Amino acid sequence: MSGAKAISLLVDRWFAENTYHASEFDDLQRLVETKEKQNLTISLALPALNEEETVGTVIQTIKSKLMDEFHLLDEIVLIDSTSSDRTREIARQLGIPVYIHQELLREYGPRRGKGEALWKSLLVTRGDIVVWIDTDIVNIHPRFVYGVLGPLLVNPRLQLVKGFYQRPLKSEDRLQSAAGGRVTELTARPMINLFYPELSGIIQPLAGEYGGRRKALEQISFSSGYGVEIGMIIEIFEKFGLESIGQVDLLERIHHNQTLEALSKMSFVILQAIFRRLERRYGRSLLEDVNKSMKLIHYSEPNYFLEVEELPELERPPMVELPEYRAAHHIE
Numbered sequence: 320m321s322g323a324k325a326i327s328l329l330v331d332r333w334f335a336e337n338t339y340h341a342s343e344f345d346d347l348q349r350l351v352e353t354k355e356k357q358n359l360t361i362s363l364a365l366p367a368l369n370e371e372e373t374v375g376t377v378i379q380t381i382k383s384k385l386m387d388e389f390h391l392l393d394e395i396v397l398i399d400s401t402s403s404d405r406t407r408e409i410a411r412q413l414g415i416p417v418y419i420h421q422e423l424l425r426e427y428g429p430r431r432g433k434g435e436a437l438w439k440s441l442l443v444t445r446g447d448i449v450v451w452i453d454t455d456i457v458n459i460h461p462r463f464v465y466g467v468l469g470p471l472l473v474n475p476r477l478q479l480v481k482g483f484y485q486r487p488l489k490s491e492d493r494l495q496s497a498a499g500g501r502v503t504e505l506t507a508r509p510m511i512n513l514f515y516p517e518l519s520g521i522i523q524p525l526a527g528e529y530g531g532r533r534k535a536l537e538q539i540s541f542s543s544g545y546g547v548e549i550g551m552i553i554e555i556f557e558k559f560g561l562e563s564i565g566q567v568d569l570l571e572r573i574h575h576n577q578t579l580e581a582l583s584k585m586s587f588v589i590l591q592a593i594f595r596r597l598e599r600r601y602g603r604s605l606l607e608d609v610n611k612s613m614k615l616i617h618y619s620e621p622n623y624f625l626e627v628e629e630l631p632e633l634e635r636p637p638m639v640e641l642p643e644y645r646a647a648h649h650i651e
């Protein structure tokens with residue numbers, strides 16, 4: 320059998336055995352009992368940058384069901400990226416601890432980006448399992464959290480569980496079904512199929528709704544921007560194997576769609592995050608001398624004009640290597 324055929328069969332088997340559905344875990348009392356039997360604690364960290372429109376409903380929906388009514392979550396924290404709107408105020412009013420990631424671990428230098436928020440959320444949370452969900456979800460429902468937790472609670476082999484869903488795209492005021500996930504389909508999945516075909520069964524590699532075991536998450540490096548998701552699945556795969564990754568159907572997710580230009584920039588940094596991991600695999604530099612700025616092309620009738628933006632995708636070391644983290648988490 321050819322190598323490609325063997326990988327294809329491996330992926331088919333992985334897909335059949337490691338794909339779950341949120342409805343398998345909607346008996347919340349049973350899920351709490353499964354958690355308690357294993358003596359596990361669970362943290363939910365919410366990354367946010369200017370999400371005043373949605374963050375309140377996200378917190379209320381999840382907190383009332385999964386913390387107040389059922390004791391599934393031990394803590395919920397908001398990790399803010401220096402929002403300039405009312406995001407932090409709303410979270411505080413709802414009784415959620417709020418951190419600004421640029422103010423944490425200042426000695427390492429503040430950076431921008433979602434990956435920074437997730438990396439630093441490991442420092443300030445305590446749970447054995449850490450779950451992240453985006454705070455721009457418009458159709459929020461507790462399944463976005465319990466769906467991700469379910470497989471981790473029933474299957475000790477899993478280190479990381481990614482959500483997946485149908486993704487409509489909103490244009491003007493119309494929802495176009497299954498047209499969303501533009502970076503996923505045009506950058507992430509083609510690159511995965513090229514370089515990491517073992518991961519090609521992951522339906523939404525960039526999904527912002529996922530969770531993992533702290534013991535695994537603290538051992539991997541984190542890309543600082545939107546490369547964080549792709550970098551994480553590659554590193555978990557390389558460190559713990561394909562069998563350590565699961566995925567769960569969360570039905571449909573509607574979020575605020577960014578502009579094509581913003582997604583072009585997202586693709587640019589995601590590609591860097593992938594090349595960074597390929598550098599390690601092949602043991603040679605691929606990124607050192609290449610251009611990490613992007614020419615953005617604008618049109619203002621009747622003229623085109625160019626703007627340049629520096630977009631290097633930086634990386635942080637595994638959290639467990641930081642003395643501050645080891646001290647805060649009592650690691651010898």
Ligand SMILES: O=c1ccn([C@@H]2O[C@H](COP(=O)(O)OP(=O)(O)O)[C@@H](O)[C@H]2O)c(=O)[nH]1
Binds near residue numbers: 370455577
């Ligand atoms: O520097 C950043 C950029 C984004 N986000 C959050 O990351 C999630 C996903 O990002 P975004 O909404 O920009 O991407 P989209 O979902 O629109 O593609 C959202 O909860 C953002 O508030 C963040 O915490 N810090």
Ligand SMILES: O=C(O)[C@@H](COP(=O)(O)O)O[C@H]1O[C@H](CO)[C@@H](O)[C@H](O)[C@H]1O
Binds near residue numbers: 453
């Ligand atoms: O997958 C994608 O192409 C982008 C953009 O999605 P859309 O084309 O706006 O549906 O969404 C990814 O990035 C977002 C920001 O981190 C996440 O919120 C999405 O879950 C992720 O899929």
